[in-house]
Amino acid sequence: MPLRLYNTLGNKVEEFAPSDDNLVRMYCCGPTVYDYGHIGNFRTFVAVDVLRRHLLQSGRKLRHVMNITDVDDRIIERSAAQHITVRQYTEKFEQAFFDDMALLAIHKPEVIARATDNIPEMARLIEGLAQKGIAYRADDGSYYFRIARFPGYGKLSRKDLAHIEDGARVDSDRFDKEEIRDFALWKAPKPGEARWQTEIGEGRPGWHIECSAMAMKYLGPSFDLHAGGEDLMFPHHENEIAQSEAFTGQTFARFWFHVRFLLVEGQKMSKSVGNFFTVRDLVLKGHKPSSLRFLLAGAPYRKQLNFTFDGLKSASSSVERLRNFKLRLEAPLPPGRNPAMQQLAQDTQRLMAAALDDDLNAAEFSAAIFEMVRQANTAADSGQLFAEDAPPLLAALAQFDHIFDVMEDRDAAFTARVVEWARRERPDVEISEAALQLAASASVGDGEIEKLVAEHVAARKARNFFRSDAIRNELASRNIVLENMKDGTVRWRRK
């Protein structure tokens, strides 16, 4: 079944296929590494991760490029304030970004490109535009893009150019521009600012040029898909199109994939409202990374996602349910097979694939797996689930997890890492009891648990329930759950 995706360019769902063999070439606007990433940033990256995982699972080859914006006004300002170089300032946040990606199980793109590593490419692009008369140099050495020379301007965001002029706030560069709507390709250096020496002079790149230069460097003048947050549609992506297409005369990206904003408790996230959260903030409050991953991955990427703490708790319960189901399948089952279960697993796999092919319908995708879980649990409760049924059901579960990636429990270890980071770097930030407990459980060894479990079993056998319950409570306080099975055996798991 073909993949159908919503294309912002044209505003409709279209069939998506790579133009070149089976190789999908895609570009995703990455982070500006001026601070720790917030959950809104990661909503976009999780959505793109779901897309990339689905493409791979559908048998596509992938060349996915993501930029790291490691120079912009904020970075220049802050690094100057701390009297360190731009690179010294950004490397810490770049590393933090990758750590947070790992926390949320976001796979790394094939190519990660830093803006500051590609300045010559940008300069060449600007020079080419200048030679065509599309870019012009201002008196101070800055370069601007002459929008009047690019007739297609506004096709992505469907802007009425007249209104841009009307509504545009007058910015400080305006006296150098021929027209207010023209945008900066290259900024002449100001005293004390970071600068690069290039063939078009000294200075630093404008924001948009990096993506044009790097996308074309790694993917060619024309490629399959370009992704980013919805706010980037205008002006960033519009300007990327203008720069690139004016330069090459070819279509820049065929598909534009935009992820809608995340709201927090019904409101746009902002520091002044006090509803601004980084991934680390949530972990330190005791929420599991897998809960956040589940929440973000499960929401349709084209709808506003209202992030709430209730929702996060709900996600946590859902993940626990799935993990419990997997444990049940991995435990010994009576010999035999149930054709209905075989059929169920097969149907579920088909439904999941179809759901994602339908513009990444994550809600239907996860509904399919939960339906399977319920039916299989029902069968198991009535003794109708057998050893030979486990592999196909596990295969369906694996197909689910190839996309969501929440089954493996890395929560305690990740939390321990974040707690350690907070103690080192952010001693002022409060660490919740829940986070501490979860982090501590990471260092409780299996051997130690097994020993207590054995003691618990012995006590129960002797009908010393006082003792056995005490052990169970003791383990519970360390985030270990004991479950006494019907046959007298005990199963334990980390909560």
Next chain:
RNA sequence: GGCGCGGUAGCCAAGUGGUAAGGCCGAGGUCUGCAAAACCUCUAUCGUGAGUUCGAUUCUCACCCGCGCCUCCA
């Protein structure tokens, strides 16, 4: 003002011209020494009004409400 999105059970949320997936929470029940897990049962006529239609939550129009972009914020 321009452009766009959404209003479905307590919360999150899918979906279809023929009387509503899934998850979470809650209540009751089964199982159980107690827990845990799991299962079963219960909880919606789909923002309001009008129109099209044999029939609309799903199509059209109007209205109300919420939200986003139009500011180098994902």
